Amino acid sequence: MERILHFPEYCVRLAKLRYRISPLLSGYILITLIVLAALIEAYVSYGVLKAETDRELTTFSDMVARNLQRSVQEADVILRHVTVAFEDEQWLGYSGRGLQSDDFKALSESSPEVAEIFLLGADSKLIRQADKRDGRKPIGEASAESDFFRVHRDAQDVGLFVSDSFLDWASGEVSFVVSRRLNHADGRFAGIVGARFTASKIEGLVASLLSGKPFAALVCKTNGRLLARHPFSEQAMSLDLSADPGLARALAKPRPVLGEDGQLIGGMQGEVVELVSPVDHAVRLVSFSWIGSLPVLVGVSTRQEDFTERWIGRLQWIGITSLLAIVVVLVLLRTIHLQLNKIQREKRRLETITDAVRDPWLILDEDGTIIRANPAARRELCLPEASAHWSNALNSEKSVLDRLPALDGAPEKQQCRRYDGSVFPAEASAARLQWQGRAMIMLQLHNVEERERYQASLMRQAYCDEVTGLPNRALLAERMARGLAAAKRYGYFCGLLFIDLDHFKRVNDSLGHAGGDALLRKVGERIKEIARHSDTAARFGGDEFVIFLDRISGRSEAVKCAQRVLDAFEQPVLVDDRHLVVSATVGVALFPADGDTPEQLLKNADAAMYEAKARGRKRIGFYGRETGLRIERHLELDMALRGALERREIWVAYQPIVDAHSGEVVKAEALLRWTHPSLGAVRPDEFIAIAEENGSILDLGIWVLQEACNLSREFKARSGRSLKVSVNVSAAQFKDSDLPRIVDRALRRAGITPEELELEMTESVLVSHAEAVNERIDGVKQLGISLALDDFGTGYSSLSYLTRFPFDTLKIDRAFVSRLPDHLPSLELTKAIVAMAKSLNLKVVAEGVEDELQADTLRSMGCEHLQGYLFGRPVDRDTFLDSCCATTG
Incomplete structure (x- = not known):
C-alpha cells in the first residue's frame, strides 16, 4: 500500500528526469548519426575513387595499346613493301628498278617510333640498312642466334614477329625488332627484313600519352620479357615478368578481336589487378591491354600509396564537414542545457545558499526544538537522517548546548555535544530571523578543535625540539631572559652549562641518523633528570645541550651540577639493543661574571666547552679572560x-x-x-x-x-x-x-x-x-x-x-x-x-x-x-x- 501511495511521486521524478535528459539524448543520437554518415560516406568515397582509378587506368592502358598498335602497323606496312619488292626482285642491287634507296629511306621515316629499317641475308649478313641519320650508329650485324633471325629461319608461317629487348651495340640503345621473313622464288629462306624500335622512343610516346599523370607504364611480351617502361629504368629492362601473378591473370584473358579495319571490337579490354612492382617494390594497381593481335601487352599502373593519399584527402573534407556539424549540435545542446539550468536555478537558490555554509547551523523554534539543519550540522552533530528523531537542542539528554548564547551578540566558546555523546569545543552565536512566517532562532556553530590542535602543534614546533622533546633555542632564550632579569632585580647568581657529546659523528656513521636520533633522545632524558625543577634543560642543536641554572649559590653549585652531567654518562646508553659508551664535555659560564645577557652566556659557555675539548674531552671547562681573547683572535683572523x-x-x-x-x-x-x-x-x-x-x-x-x-x-x-x-x-x-x-x-x-x-x-x-x-x-x-x-x-x-x-x-x-x-x-x-x-x-x-x-x-x-x-x-x-x-x- 505504501508503494502504491508513493507511485505518483516516482512518476513525477521520472518525468522530470526525461525532461532534463531528452535534449541531451537527442543530441547524442544526432551526433552518432553524423558519425555513421561520415563513415558511410568514407566507405562510399573509397569505392567511387577506386572505380574512377580503375577506369582511368583502363582508359590509358587501352589508349597506349592503340597508339603502339598503330606504330607497329605502320612498321608492318614498311616491312610488307620491302618483302614484296624483294620477292619481285625489285630490290636495289638486282636490276636497279622498282624500290630505290630513297624510297627505302622514305618508308623508314614514315613511322616516327621506328629507329631504322634493315635487311639481313640468309647468312645473317647485313644487306641494306636505312637509319634516321640522327647521330646514332647503324645496327651491327645480327647474330644467327638472335630470336628474330632464328624464328624466321626455322619457320615459314610466322608472319610478323616481335623480338625480345636487347642492347644494340652499335647505337648503345635498348631496342626490340619487329620483323618478317624474306623468301626466294622457290620458297627458300632468303633473309629477314626488320624494323628496330628503341625503348626510349616508346617511353617518349607513352609519356606524351599519359600527359603528366602519376602513372607508370610497361610494354612486355607474353613470355614476360620487358620491351619498354615509363619512366625508363635500366634495372627494369633486365627483369622477367613471366612469374608475376598480375601478368598471368592478363594472359589468361582471351585476346581482343579486331575488325576488318584493325580496330578493337568490344571496347576496352583491360582489367585492374594488384601486384608488387619489382622496380620500386611498391604495391601497384595495374591495367593490362593487348596490342592488337600481337603477343604484346601494355600495362599502366599507379601506386597503392598514391591512391590511398587521394582517398585520405577526401576523408579530410568528410571529417571537417562532420566536425562542423558536431560543433553545431554541441552549441545547440549547450544552449538548451543553459536554459534548463536557468529554469532550475531559482528553485535551488535558497537551499544552495544555506547548505553551502561550511559551519553547522540550526534553525530552532523558541523552545529550542530543531526545525532544520544544514548538511554540515548533520555531519558534525551526527544527527539522524529523519528529522522526527531530532531532540531539543537545549533541553534534553542529547542537547547540543547547555545554554543559548546571547542573541545577536558576539560568538561564545562552549562545549558542544554530538548525538553519540562526544564533545568538541566550538564558538556558538545566535540570531533572530523569520522562517516560514514564524519567529525563529538561527544557531551557528564553529568547530575550533582543529584550530586549537594546530595552535598547540605550532607551539610545540616553535618551542620544543622535535627529536628529544626538550625546549629548543627559542624557548631557552625566553626563559634565560626572564631568569636573568629576575636575577638582576633580586641579586642572585645564575649559571649555564654547555654540553657537547664526544665523537657523536661516529654514532651517526655506524648506526645512521635514526640511531643517532635515538641516542639523542636517551641523552635528553638523562639531562632532563639531572636538571632541577627550576632549571631549563634544552637541546641547542646537533649533539649540543644546554642547562640553564636558575638561582644558584655560586661557582661551587655550578661545578656540582656539571659533575653530575659527567657522572650521568658513566653508564652505557642502550640504543636498539646496543650498549653505547658516551662521554660529554661541559663548558660553564656564570652570571654576572661571564656575561649578563643570554647571548653572552651562551657564547662564553660554548667557548669554555671548546677550550675543554682541546685539552682532552670528557672534562669541565670554565670561561676565562684568556679563553675570550683566544676566541676573539680566532674570529678576527x-x-x-x-x-x-x-x-x-x-x-x-x-x-x-x-x-x-x-x-x-x-x-x-x-x-x-x-x-x-x-x-x-x-x-x-x-x-x-x-x-x-x-x-x-x-x-x-x-x-x-x-x-x-x-x-x-x-x-x-x-x-x-x-x-x-x-x-x-x-x-x-x-x-x-x-x-x-x-x-x-x-x-x-x-x-x-x-x-x-x-x-x-x-x-x-x-x-x-x-x-x-x-x-x-x-x-x-x-x-x-x-x-x-x-x-x-x-x-x-x-x-x-x-x-x-x-x-x-x-x-x-x-x-x-x-x-x-x-x-x-x-x-x-x-x-x-x-x-x-x-x-x-x-x-x-x-x-x-x-x-x-x-x-x-x-x-x-x-x-x-x-x-x-x-x-x-x-x-x-x-x-x-x-x-x-x-x-x-
Missing part, C-alpha cells in the same frame, strides 16, 4: 683571512733543499706566508688551521700549487737546469677537491714536467681520510708526481703507511735534527729512520739543519738532502731566484 688572497696579503716563501754532499740546490719547499697590514705576520700554523675550518684552504692550495710550478719554470729558464718544488697538501685538498685534475692543470699552465713537482703530506692526513687519500694518491701517481711524507716520527708514525702508500721521499722532522749529535736517543732514532728509508728505496730529507756538525752527522748516516737555516732561510720568489740562479751560474 677568520674574517681577515677571507679575501686576503685577493688583497695580495698572502705570499709564498721558498726554502732551498740542497744535496748533502755537493751542496747544490736541488729542491725548494714552497711555504705559505701571511702578512696582515695591522696584525703583522701571522704564524702559518695559526692561519692554516683557520683556512681548513672555513674552507679557504682549497683556493689557497690551488694558488700555491700554481705559484710553485711557475717558480720551477722560471728557475729552469734562468739557470738552465731543473728544480723540483715541494708543495704541502692539506687534508681538505685530499678530501674535498679533485686533486689530480688540479695538479695536471697547474703543470700544463706552467709548462713543466711532473718530475719537477713534489707533493708533501703529513701522517695526520693519512689517518683522517685514508680511503679518499688512497684514491687521490693513485690519481697523482698516474701523473708521475713524486710524494713525500713530512714530519715523520712526530705524529702517529705508523710504519704501515710506508708500505700502503707509494711515497718517494721521507722527511725527518726538525725535532730530531735539532738535538744531533749530542742527544743519543735522537741520534739512534734518526739512524733507524734513515736505514729504514734506504731499505724501502726512499729518499731522505732532514729538516731544521742549522750548523755544520748536524750536517756532517746526517751525511755520515747517508741522508741525501738537507734543509735548514744553514743553507738558506725561506725567502720570497725574486730573492730565491736571484740567489740560487746566481750561485748556479
Whole structure:
C-alpha cells in the first residue's frame, strides 16, 4: 500500500528526469548519426575513387595499346613493301628498278617510333640498312642466334614477329625488332627484313600519352620479357615478368578481336589487378591491354600509396564537414542545457545558499526544538537522517548546548555535544530571523578543535625540539631572559652549562641518523633528570645541550651540577639493543661574571666547552679572560683571512733543499706566508688551521700549487737546469677537491714536467681520510708526481703507511735534527729512520739543519738532502731566484 501511495511521486521524478535528459539524448543520437554518415560516406568515397582509378587506368592502358598498335602497323606496312619488292626482285642491287634507296629511306621515316629499317641475308649478313641519320650508329650485324633471325629461319608461317629487348651495340640503345621473313622464288629462306624500335622512343610516346599523370607504364611480351617502361629504368629492362601473378591473370584473358579495319571490337579490354612492382617494390594497381593481335601487352599502373593519399584527402573534407556539424549540435545542446539550468536555478537558490555554509547551523523554534539543519550540522552533530528523531537542542539528554548564547551578540566558546555523546569545543552565536512566517532562532556553530590542535602543534614546533622533546633555542632564550632579569632585580647568581657529546659523528656513521636520533633522545632524558625543577634543560642543536641554572649559590653549585652531567654518562646508553659508551664535555659560564645577557652566556659557555675539548674531552671547562681573547683572535683572523688572497696579503716563501754532499740546490719547499697590514705576520700554523675550518684552504692550495710550478719554470729558464718544488697538501685538498685534475692543470699552465713537482703530506692526513687519500694518491701517481711524507716520527708514525702508500721521499722532522749529535736517543732514532728509508728505496730529507756538525752527522748516516737555516732561510720568489740562479751560474 505504501508503494502504491508513493507511485505518483516516482512518476513525477521520472518525468522530470526525461525532461532534463531528452535534449541531451537527442543530441547524442544526432551526433552518432553524423558519425555513421561520415563513415558511410568514407566507405562510399573509397569505392567511387577506386572505380574512377580503375577506369582511368583502363582508359590509358587501352589508349597506349592503340597508339603502339598503330606504330607497329605502320612498321608492318614498311616491312610488307620491302618483302614484296624483294620477292619481285625489285630490290636495289638486282636490276636497279622498282624500290630505290630513297624510297627505302622514305618508308623508314614514315613511322616516327621506328629507329631504322634493315635487311639481313640468309647468312645473317647485313644487306641494306636505312637509319634516321640522327647521330646514332647503324645496327651491327645480327647474330644467327638472335630470336628474330632464328624464328624466321626455322619457320615459314610466322608472319610478323616481335623480338625480345636487347642492347644494340652499335647505337648503345635498348631496342626490340619487329620483323618478317624474306623468301626466294622457290620458297627458300632468303633473309629477314626488320624494323628496330628503341625503348626510349616508346617511353617518349607513352609519356606524351599519359600527359603528366602519376602513372607508370610497361610494354612486355607474353613470355614476360620487358620491351619498354615509363619512366625508363635500366634495372627494369633486365627483369622477367613471366612469374608475376598480375601478368598471368592478363594472359589468361582471351585476346581482343579486331575488325576488318584493325580496330578493337568490344571496347576496352583491360582489367585492374594488384601486384608488387619489382622496380620500386611498391604495391601497384595495374591495367593490362593487348596490342592488337600481337603477343604484346601494355600495362599502366599507379601506386597503392598514391591512391590511398587521394582517398585520405577526401576523408579530410568528410571529417571537417562532420566536425562542423558536431560543433553545431554541441552549441545547440549547450544552449538548451543553459536554459534548463536557468529554469532550475531559482528553485535551488535558497537551499544552495544555506547548505553551502561550511559551519553547522540550526534553525530552532523558541523552545529550542530543531526545525532544520544544514548538511554540515548533520555531519558534525551526527544527527539522524529523519528529522522526527531530532531532540531539543537545549533541553534534553542529547542537547547540543547547555545554554543559548546571547542573541545577536558576539560568538561564545562552549562545549558542544554530538548525538553519540562526544564533545568538541566550538564558538556558538545566535540570531533572530523569520522562517516560514514564524519567529525563529538561527544557531551557528564553529568547530575550533582543529584550530586549537594546530595552535598547540605550532607551539610545540616553535618551542620544543622535535627529536628529544626538550625546549629548543627559542624557548631557552625566553626563559634565560626572564631568569636573568629576575636575577638582576633580586641579586642572585645564575649559571649555564654547555654540553657537547664526544665523537657523536661516529654514532651517526655506524648506526645512521635514526640511531643517532635515538641516542639523542636517551641523552635528553638523562639531562632532563639531572636538571632541577627550576632549571631549563634544552637541546641547542646537533649533539649540543644546554642547562640553564636558575638561582644558584655560586661557582661551587655550578661545578656540582656539571659533575653530575659527567657522572650521568658513566653508564652505557642502550640504543636498539646496543650498549653505547658516551662521554660529554661541559663548558660553564656564570652570571654576572661571564656575561649578563643570554647571548653572552651562551657564547662564553660554548667557548669554555671548546677550550675543554682541546685539552682532552670528557672534562669541565670554565670561561676565562684568556679563553675570550683566544676566541676573539680566532674570529678576527677568520674574517681577515677571507679575501686576503685577493688583497695580495698572502705570499709564498721558498726554502732551498740542497744535496748533502755537493751542496747544490736541488729542491725548494714552497711555504705559505701571511702578512696582515695591522696584525703583522701571522704564524702559518695559526692561519692554516683557520683556512681548513672555513674552507679557504682549497683556493689557497690551488694558488700555491700554481705559484710553485711557475717558480720551477722560471728557475729552469734562468739557470738552465731543473728544480723540483715541494708543495704541502692539506687534508681538505685530499678530501674535498679533485686533486689530480688540479695538479695536471697547474703543470700544463706552467709548462713543466711532473718530475719537477713534489707533493708533501703529513701522517695526520693519512689517518683522517685514508680511503679518499688512497684514491687521490693513485690519481697523482698516474701523473708521475713524486710524494713525500713530512714530519715523520712526530705524529702517529705508523710504519704501515710506508708500505700502503707509494711515497718517494721521507722527511725527518726538525725535532730530531735539532738535538744531533749530542742527544743519543735522537741520534739512534734518526739512524733507524734513515736505514729504514734506504731499505724501502726512499729518499731522505732532514729538516731544521742549522750548523755544520748536524750536517756532517746526517751525511755520515747517508741522508741525501738537507734543509735548514744553514743553507738558506725561506725567502720570497725574486730573492730565491736571484740567489740560487746566481750561485748556479
